Amino acid sequence: MTRTHCRLFSFAGRFSLLTLALMASPFAMADTPFWYGGANIGQSQATIDDARIASGLLANGLTAGPINDIHRDLGFKLYGGYQFNKNFAVEGGYFDLGQFGFNTSTIPLGTLSGNIRLKGVNLDAVGILPITDKFSAFGRLGVTHMQTNDTFVGTGAVNVLNPNPSSRDTNLKVGLGLQYALAPALMLRGEIERYRIDDAVGNKGDVDLVSVGLVYRFGAPTPTPVTRAYTAEPVVLAQAPAPAVAVPVEAALPPPVPLPPPIPLPVKVSFSADSLFDFDNAAVKPAGRLELDKLATDLRGVDFDVINVTGHTDRIGSHAYNQKLSTRRAEAVNTYLVQSGGIPAHKISAKGVNGSDPVTKPGDCLGNKATPALITCLQPDRRVDIDVSGKL
Template sequence: MSKTPRQYFRSTGKLSLLTLALMAAPFAMAQDAGWYAGANIGQTRSSLDNASISNSLLGATPPAITSISEDNSDRGYKLFGGYQINKYLALEGGYFDLGQFDFVTNTNAPSTLNGNIQVRGVNLDAVGILPITDKFSAFGRLGVTHAHTKGSFAGATTVNSTRASDNNLKVGLGVQYAFTDALSLRAEIERYRINDSVGQKGDIDMASVGLVYRFGGKTPTPVAQTYAPAPVIIAQAPAPVYVAPPPPAPTPIPAAMPQRVSFSADSLFDFDSAAVKPTGRAELDKLAANLRGVDFDVIQVTGHTDRIGRQAYNLKLSTQRAEAVGNYLVSAAGIPASKISTRGVNGADPVTKPGECVGTKVTPALIACLQPDRRVDIEVTGQR
């Protein structure tokens, strides 16, 4: 197969530049770390030089080639697994099978040479991720492959079999859409550099689609939402007490006031997590113990983040943390879900004062200064 302009892929150089550009995206404070696995299937196309392969197999003084009939496309697949280090970078390894490519060479001898080449192997890639929305992202990859190429060639009187294993680069681009936190669909194009088993190099491109499953990516079950009215002070009218004249004024019974408790998010959750950790459960158990014997109307749970990061992501994280606290109070303290209302605030209600934490560049000092803003507020309205 003589090299021709690609009809559906860009050149390797352009793919490499775009891949490196994606991997250079800035590191974010929020991280989406975790393991994942998946599989892709698609169409492959080779650019192997079958004329050169034929000449190398037809002898020291090969006859002139009159025509070559080529089948340079097939179906390929890959199986992969990886670890996402943060929302911008992942490492991914896997197994690939790029299919089989056939050709028939006719010479003026007259004679023919029938050949086929099969390619499969393993790879390790660095994947740079560019989030576009909460569900949709683009990615580029740059990696190394260890490919095994098997060639089978039959002439008029001879049959040859060749094998080659070699390490080469691969590049790729793709997009991914998350149906849920656990399941995503991806589509991508990749270029594999391979040894053609007779000492030459060539490219095989694969366009494929596949599914990705993220371990531990299930969405937390939300607490039933209720929209509570403004807290109402519940008061019990005192009965007048009469003594010898002149009677004193009635002594009022203090009205029940809302109880408000604020927890540091760092004490309840690990960094960028919405799962209540053991020390956080202990704090919530103390609150649940204090609520025993209280006839409450509503418990309002509000999650807060600081102003660092994207507002949409902060709102999602603060909402998930509020829901996680509400779920724990339901499961551990037996509080009816209908009495709990949860919401998230994306850093819009800070505790720190304006000008107290100066700067926009993310530094350890700024993160420490904004720590009071990362919290969960619980307000209980009722009567003991």
């Protein structure tokens, strides 16, 4: 009976090693880093080298018939990570690429089948490129520690020398993906990854995983109370019951209720940026809209000359990034007050001033590194000021 060697698996690549153009050096910002976790599921695919299988059989005096391949399976991964800033994160997890295999008949009469199972753990560096406030692209480069388990079965003229080879090996992986924020704490992710593998019988190859999944952000920001610099609540006067005596009609009428006094000008209102906007975002969220609606209602009937909206960030991060973020947030408040609050567009203006006008005093918050303690200490500096000036 002829003996057949088991070096039968090889996975040919379908695309070259990707250059991760999205990978960027860490970029400090004025928002809080966070932990996250997620899960993806999708289709894994490998290319089985039928020519190598036929060549191996022929070297042992056997001719292979048609070779039937199983080169697709269900793959999944579970992962967690830490995002340091808007451009960089580190991610690790567990993956299972599924099982692949083949079967064929031989002359002289016999059969041969083989299967390979691939699973392991990984650690990746992830570079992130924000495209809009909610949509971003990302690339990853990482290492895997993979367990490979093979099973070979021969009948008739085929005698398998080692039916259950296995290996553990460390290899590279790369990937590209897109991510969309469904909510402040929930993101939808789709990606394609290439895993370099060792097939346990001396060959190297690649397996691709195309998957979709959900990512949950731990400690997502929640609305914080808005700091207001004035009170303009309606005045409600209690009325005494009318006496039960006959009086002239004119005397029975209650005195008119005086209107609330007009808002004294000038007025300055300061809103916490954390209450108006989500993480690294310039879109006014629902809680912030309620506060801006209240301000617009209070200003109705007030003869003001101009409203100046000024966005502020803290001092963490680069000047260019903070200037852009503070300007976008000021313009978002400006637009909302015009479109939803009825403020005349020619009477309102917006600008961003980076972190050049802090509320905190020098020495209040020590350090320059974006630690959670420093970010919390500098929270009062992240704000939007609205100045209303004019005459009564």
